[in-house]
Amino acid sequence: MPVTSPIVVLDSGLGGLTVVRALRKVLPAEDILYFGDTARVPYGNKSGDTVTRFVGEIISYLQDYDPKHVVIACNTATALALPSIRKQFPRLTITGVVDPGAQAAVAGVGSCTAPRIGLIATEATVRSRAYEHAILHLRADAVFSATATPLLVPIIEEGRSLDDPLVRLAVQQYLAPLCKHGLDVLVLGCTHYPILKDLISHVVPPGVAVIDSAEQCAEDVNHRLTAAALRRTDQGEGVLRCFVTDDTPKFASLAERFLGLHLDIAPEWVSPESLYTPRRPEPLRAAV
C-alpha cells in the first residue's frame, strides 16, 4: 500500500466533517475522501442490520481508491457496524470513533476511584451499549450512564443558535438525569454535538470534562499511520474530496459549520443505486 493512498472518512451525513477538521490539523498532507450518505441520513434511529448494510455499501464503493485507512466518523455506524464491517473487509484498516472516545473519557477521569462517566448519543448508539463496553473494558470500576438525545441532531441541522431558549431547554432536559446521577466526565457520542459543546459545558456542573471524540479519533489515526510508516511527510496540503448521496440545498452551510472552513468545491453526487454497482474510480489527484 503506497504512502500516498488516501484516508476515507464516512458518515451518515455531514457531522463527520468534524473528524475531517481534526484530521487536517494533525495530518495536513493527507488526501481525504469524505463520504456523506445524505440521501439516507440519519442512521441514529435505524436498525443495526440496515446501518451495517449502508456502511458496507459505502466502503465497497470507495475501496477501489485503495485507502490506507478508513474512518467510520459516525458514532451510530461505529457502534452498530464496526465489528461486522471489519470482518467484511479484512484487508482494510478500519477504525471508528467509539474506542478513541472511550479512551479520552477514561483519560479524563484521571486516577479517581469509581469515576462517573456519562454519555449522550443517538438512540441506536445508546441501545448498542458500545460505549459502555469500551469504557468498562478500560476502567472496570467506572460508573456508566447514558441518555439518548434524538433532538440534538435536528436542532443543530436547523441552524439554531446556542442562546435559543429551545436549544438550552433541550440540553437541560437531556442532561438533568445524568447530572443528578453525578458526573465526572461527559462523552459527546455523536459527531454533531461538538457544535453545542460551549452550551453543554455551561449546563453540566463545574469541573466536568466534556469529551469530543473527533479530536481523539484523529490522534488515533495519526498514531496508527505513524506506527505503520504510512504517514505522509511531504509539505503540500492534502486534497479533500466530498461525495454525497443527495446534494441537498443545505450542503454548503452545514459543511462549513462542521468543517470550520469554506469548501470551494461542490460535492460529487453518488446515486444510492450506484452503490450496488461500483465503478472504476478516476485518479484522485487528477480529478481535482
Add this chain to the structure above:
Amino acid sequence: MPVTSPIVVLDSGLGGLTVVRALRKVLPAEDILYFGDTARVPYGNKSGDTVTRFVGEIISYLQDYDPKHVVIACNTATALALPSIRKQFPRLTITGVVDPGAQAAVAGVGSCTAPRIGLIATEATVRSRAYEHAILHLRADAVFSATATPLLVPIIEEGRSLDDPLVRLAVQQYLAPLCKHGLDVLVLGCTHYPILKDLISHVVPPGVAVIDSAEQCAEDVNHRLTAAALRRTDQGEGVLRCFVTDDTPKFASLAERFLGLHLDIAPEWVSPESLYTPRRPEPLRAAV
C-alpha cells in the same frame, strides 16, 4: 381493473398511517398496502430529485399488485414528486395530500375576503411552494404564509407528551410569526402533525381552523373510487399489509400511535436494494 384491487398508501416512514386510519373509516372494506420507507426516512430535508427517485422505486415495486389507487401519503413526497411520478406511471391513478389539504383549507375560510391561510410543514414542502400554488389556484385572493417546522417530526417520533414544555415551546416558536401575521386557517402540512393537533389548536388564536389533510385525503379517494365504480361494497373488513425498508425497534409503538389501533401483524421487510429488482408479488389475501 378489478374492484378487489388494493389501494397503495406510501410514505417516507410511518406518519402516513394517519391517512390509513382515515381511509379505514370511510372505506372499511378496501385492502390497503402500506409502504413506509423507514430505511431512508425522513424525506423532508432531502432534494426533489432524490425524493422523486425514492417514490418512483416504491411504486415500481408495488405496481405488480395492480393497485386501483395510489396515495402518496407524505406531504414532502407529494409536493416534490407528484407531477413527475404521474408522468412516470401514466396507467396508475395517483393522488397526494396537498390538493385535498388545500381544498379543505379553502373550504375552512368560507366566504370571507382575503382569507389568511398559514402552513406548517417540512423544509422541502415549504420550499416547493406546492401548497401556495394549490391554495392560490382555488382562492386567488388568499394571503398565504408558511413556516418550516423541522423539529416537529423528531419531537413526535421521540414520543414526547403534549404537556412537555419543550413541545409547547417548539409549537409556540414556530407559530408566532404566522399568528403575528394573522391567521384564519392553519394547514398541518405533514402527516405526523395531527398528533399535535390539540396543542396547536390551543396555541393559535381562538377561531382559527386547524386543517388535517389526512381526513380530506381519504374523502378524496372515496369520491374518486365511487365515481369510477371501483369502490368495494362487500361487508368484510379489508386487509392491511405493511411493508417497511427497515424494521426498526420503534415500529410497533409508532405505528400504533399513528394508526390509533394495535397492529397484530409484523411489517414485511423490503431491502432498499430489492427496490431496484422488483419481484413477482405473492397474492395479497393468501399471504395474510
